[in-house]
Amino acid sequence: MLVKEIMRKPVTVASVGTTLGEADQLLHSRGFRHLPVVDQGKLVGILTDRDIRFATSSLFHTPLHEGDLVTLAMSAHPLTADPLDPVEDAARIMRENKIGCLPVLDGGELVGILTGMDLLDALMTLTGVNQPSSRLEVTLRDQPGELARLTAFLGARHINIHSILTYPTPDSTVRTVLRVGSNQIRHLADDLRAAEFTVLWPLPMSSHLNPAGPR
Amino acid sequence: MPTLIHRAEYGQYDFGPEHPFAPGRLAVLLDLIRCLGHSVAPVAAPAATREEILSVHDEALVAMVEALDHGDTRPEAERYGLDTADNPVFPGMDLAARWLVGGTLHGARLLLAGTETRVLQLGGGLHHAQKDRAAGFCLYNDLAVAIQAFLDQGWRVAYLDIDLHHGDGVQNLFYGHDRVLTISLHETGHYLYPGTGHIQELGAGPARGLSVNVPFEPFTEGEGYLEAFEEVVPRALEQFAPHVLVIQAGADAHFADPLGDLGLTTQTFQTLYRRILELAAEHAKGRTLFTLGGGYEPQVVARVWAILYFTLMELPLPTDLPEEWLGRWQHLLGPEVGRTLHDQVPAFPEIPGRGERTRRNRDVVARLLDSLLRYWL
Ligand SMILES: [Zn+2]
Secondary structure, three states: OEHHHHOEOOOOOEEOOOEHHHHHHHHHHHOOOEEEEEEOOEEEEEEEHHHHHHHOOOOOOOOOOOOOEHHHOOEEOOOOEOOOOEHHHHHHHHHHHOOOEEEEEEOOEEEEEEEHHHHHHHHHHHHOOOOOOEEEEEEEEOOOOHHHHHHHHHHHOOOOEEEEEEEEOOOOEEEEEEEEOOOOHHHHHHHHHHOOOEEEEOOOOOOOOOOOOOO | OOEEEOOHHHHHOOOOOOOOOOOHHHHHHHHHHHHOOOOOOOEOOOOOOHHHHOOOOOHHHHHHHHHHHOOOOOHHHHHHOOOOOOOOOOOOHHHHHHHHHHHHHHHHHHHHHOOOOEEEEOOOOOOOOOOOOOEOOEOOOHHHHHHHHHHHOOOOEEEEEOOOOOOHHHHHHOOOOOOEEEEEEEEOOOOOOOOOOOOOOOOOHHHOOOEEEEEEOOOOEHHHHHHHHHHHHHHHHHHHOOOEEEEEOOOOOEOOOOOOOOEEOHHHHHHHHHHHHHHHHHHOOOOEEEEOOOOOOHHHHHHHHHHHHHHHOOOOOOOEOOHHHHHHOHHHHOHHHOOEOOOOOOOOOOOOOHHHHHHHHHHHHHHHHHHHHHHHO
16 A cells, blocks of 8 residues: 555645634634645645644743744644655554654645655555455464465355454464455354364354354 | 344344254244243334435445345345355345334334333344445344434443354444443354454544443353453443433343353343443443344243343243244253243353462453543543
């Protein structure tokens, strides 16, 4: 998933001639928290609602007023992203620098903006929770072809996979969490077990609540 | 005398022999009631019209169902939740679904006309169907069409969903509507389909606080379930003051249901049905529209819904299962059915970890109420 797929566009901007009062109103009316500041189309800074609050408060060294220009309160030379950056790289940059947004530049031109909220949307899409789905957890052996075997198994049963996440465990297996578009995963899990997959969830049909089954 | 709604055509809603949502479940149920000495005389309702379906669904979904029904091949069907493992295509599916919607809608009209205060639709409860897609065995949302009919007459509707699964379709269709309260009690969506129904889903805009979700830990038993029900449902109904209660009475929260992990027994269901009727009397002039819903173990759903029937009809509950019925349906009932209408006590061996589950469930209810009380005042 690339930045250009999840960034917001077009971008609402302030110019270097905008006052803090105007910028504050703009942020309020649009429900934004981040405002790129441009000079003749070129990005020169980022102004946040927090920047405005702090710069106009009595705690600021020389408190500004609503008629002052945004350039006095903005962060100049902000970090930026490229539309073709993978989202995970953008996330790492934002996290490591503790910043809430990244303006996206293409050839020097401001083409979009990426915020923490957009990354949360991306997380939901990546994990598939934004579609009706069930959660299936399988432990795979850490060897070639295991994931292919699992997905082929689901494909043959006409089960659509909304997402797959995998992560290594300390015991050298690969924990695989799938969100699948089916309401019938208990039977599916039993079939997977019969095919010698290790299924962590759902539990077997014959577990706690079915006294009839083997215990 | 409460009105029963059913017709043989409900049996046409059939995804095939491998699919758990089997119409045979209803035949087994009706025969059980009959063998217990009650001649069931249900009202046969007309099928819902296309226009009535469109009162809650997008035209594109209906058109897709119709096209697939006619045998057209549509690669984009999956985007509408159709031609999937859960909702495979079958000939006649459009009309089959409209029979079910028509029954629930007819129930709503009887209540609106004042000719009836208690209706049991023996079918329907297709709570997963969304505005623009079929989902989880549900093509058209009969509950939502009925709720819309109440709304069109200016009624306030409380929807109560006791199916194992979250009632996501109904919740989403009325998420911003301030004359619909939706309450769903279900196994947590952290694992189980459809993955929603979290306590933070509270409704939108003017309907904030009118979407209520009580998610339970897997293996929650009747006692914990009823405790949470009492904490949440009476208060919600009291502050909302509905004209009518629409109840999706799915039976898949029963301990022996193959799809889920809740531990309700037939005794829990009986208590639940009685409480729902009491609450309806207290807060909605006794007006209730019950539908069926999920429930995938024939011997369980027959017994649970027979208890629903006897409770709604205010008939004494028989103790034993009739021999005639046991014999006729042996092939579907399996060895688990036992000899009695109720489950044995105890119904299953103690499940480890009850203390931790109870603690977590209580915690969830406390957090839910904390959020809701901000909006209820
Ligand atoms: Zn269900």
